[in-house]
Amino acid sequence: MPLSPRKLGAIAVGLALAGGAVACGPKSADSAAKGADAAPHQGGTLYVLNNQPQTNFDPARLYTSGGGNIPSLVFRTLTARNRANGAAGNKVVPDLATDTGEPSKDATVWTYHLKAGLKYQDGTAVTAADIKYGIERSFAAELSGGAPYLRDWLVGAKDYQGPYKDPKGLSAIETPDASTIVFHLDKSEGDFPLLATQTSFSPVPKAKDTGTKYADAPVSTGPYEVVSNQDNGEHMVLKRNPEWFAATDSQRKAYPDTIDVQGGLDQAVINQRLSAGVGKDADAITTDTNLGPAELAKTSADKSLSSRVGTGHFGYTDYLAFNPKVKPFDNIKVREAISYAIDRTTVVDADGGSSLAEPATTFLPDQAAFGYTPSDPFPAGANGNPAKAKELLKEAGYPNGLTVTLAHTTDKNGEEGPEVATAIQDALKKAGITVKLDGMEHNAYQDKVYSVKTEPGLFLAGWGADWPAGGPFLGPIFDGRQIVKDGYNFNSAQLNDPSVNSEIDSINKLTDLSAAAKRWGALGQKIDAQALTVPLVHPVYKRLYGKDIRNIVISDWTGVLDADLVAVK
Known part of the structure; x- marks a missing residue:
């Protein structure tokens, strides 16, 4: 199971340093110090x-x-x-x-x-x-x-x-x-x-x-x-x-x-040692420790340090997951309403600010290798569109709004944690949707949300790439044949659409990776339009x-x- 780079750097951690290189879609070609x-x-x-x-x-x-x-x-x-x-x-x-x-x-x-x-x-x-x-x-x-x-x-x-x-x-x-x-x-x-x-x-x-x-x-x-x-x-x-x-x-x-x-070091200690650069630490790097918002603010104010800080993007998407087997999320109008109501600016702020997160409107990461095609099936601007959300709720049979429960972890400063959950709660409130928060310890959370038997109707999730292509990104989440009934299941929508499954098989036959990427992008757009997830942000790493x-x-x-x-x- 791919884990978030913010949780476990030993698997696939997003990072870029100032050497003109960033991960998964460079934003500039500025040279390093x-x-x-x-x-x-x-x-x-x-x-x-x-x-x-x-x-x-x-x-x-x-x-x-x-x-x-x-x-x-x-x-x-x-x-x-x-x-x-x-x-x-x-x-x-x-x-x-x-x-x-x-x-x-x-x-x-x-x-x-x-x-x-x-x-x-x-x-x-x-x-x-x-x-x-x-x-x-x-x-x-x-x-x-x-x-x-x-x-x-x-x-x-x-x-x-x-x-x-x-x-x-x-x-x-x-x-x-x-x-x-x-x-x-x-x-x-x-x-x-x-x-x-x-x-x-x-x-x-x-x-x-x-x-x-x-x-x-x-x-x-x-x-x-x-x-x-x-x-x-x-x-x-x-x-x-x-x-x-x-x-x-x-x-x-x-x-x-x-x-x-050297492993097992406290993250704050790692950043302190790299910042000071005394003795051996001048010849040191870290491959799994990011700067947090407070550390980044201090580093940015010091030119000698900021020249040694880089910005990176790993192929990863934080998203809001729906289980359409649970009411009212079986109604696509409700899912669309929530998609319109999301205020990605407040989600970005909850994730540490624009230096550490970028708003996402597609499930696929925003880089060509995955087949990314710019799109937004539920355009709501930077701050959401509560009026459109209310309109859709009325069409769904909820003219006076509704109450839902959002599951999240109790991990502080995490993409599935209380800060992001509260930002979503506040945004949906403007659309007439009352959100009750259900926080739980990380391991208990994973066991609950990734089990078909206990999966809630609405929860925070994230997915990263095993390699830079659309297959390992869309397949585990949307291929109905990968639904696991007696173990960890990542197809939270429990989607088993023969046309999606068939297209996955068809793309997998292609040995031309560029041609395959275009097909993955088109399939991603088709799936996004079904409002089975709400892409929130693509993480940024410092x-x-x-x-x-x-x-x-x-x-x-x-x-x-x-x-x-x-x-x-």
Whole structure:
């Protein structure tokens, strides 16, 4: 389940720094501070100060290569995100493979060939069988935590329990020779090259597999190897891998000699240390800690600090979710009325202000890779249209207004928290809608709103991208075949529209990602018009980095300062 970057930076955190790069749709091409733009050089130690530890540092257990790209310093995959600023970073490129994959005509079979000269840190050769084994071990229950797509996509994989229980492996993955791997899918998947960037596609030599202890000393194919891993990722130290060669890897630069990653730090302490920039902290970055409104105000007033703050956009949407199975939300007029009544200006203010949130009128994030097309099916301006909302309520049979309950978390300063809930309550009151607030602790909230059995009629939610495309954004939320009745269900509208399902299948057959994006955009507009959600904001992220940090590059794919490219003074 994708989590908000404001909650868990280790999955996919939105960030951009002032190096002319922002994540998921740059708003400008302003250059960074001169220091950040200075020519990078090799040497030194890069310090990473994080709130979240790098737990379960095993390619099978990592959901993506996010977390500030720390995993990709060690684990290479068949394909990779392009290490480039802004929108150029949304491109998928070869990594271990010679290209991004050879699809069959219907995109149900994908073939990859490995580059020559690939080695592990001990000098042994990387083989296709190692990649197959690495994927298979991600199916083991004791190594759970990674992305679930392959279980659904590979032929005959739904009941597979991993190589520890079934050493025969997955017949859907073939390795006809040491440098070729072939995947057989249950259905057409044009996004397969994007999926192949995830860490489960990292090779693991069977002879070096230590099961649940593998995270302590994983075998590296990247420019760095793990020297120590204390307390399950609380403190990790990486040093150069002598068997990594730039000739086989165009994406990683490996400037620092050592990378020291510290997790479990208080967020306020992280920002204080980066702000002061004393000693080692001048060579430090964070990949999961944002500046809050008060911190941002102080930082903005100091030119020396503001030059080290950037603005980033990750592919994420905060929204108001409806359950049409619960009255009165079964009436589209009621849902439309609420859509018109929302005052996005007050929601933005509740989310920290315009520096930390941008108003959203589409469920898809506002960037081309997702197929974003500017639209607003219920145009209400910046402050809502209570008159139009009252008109629709009257048509719905509620001339005197109505009372509804809005579920939210008790998390302070969160997109699903009381500040945003109160802003919505105030806006709907102007339209004659009385909103009763139902706040609950975060875990209890998640269990309630993502269960078909207990899902309320109206609640706050958010969704982020596993990769920059419309499929992983629209599919889990609106594909009726993904409704989960006995587990976490994200299709809150419980929409099971055959035309939507069919269009999803049709788009998935496309291997031309640009053509697919246009189709995702059109489908997004069709769904938005049904008022099944009310898009509220696309979050904005502000982060500090050390004064001696160089070569700042942030792609729109992850929105995180790229540790693969950063250098220290």
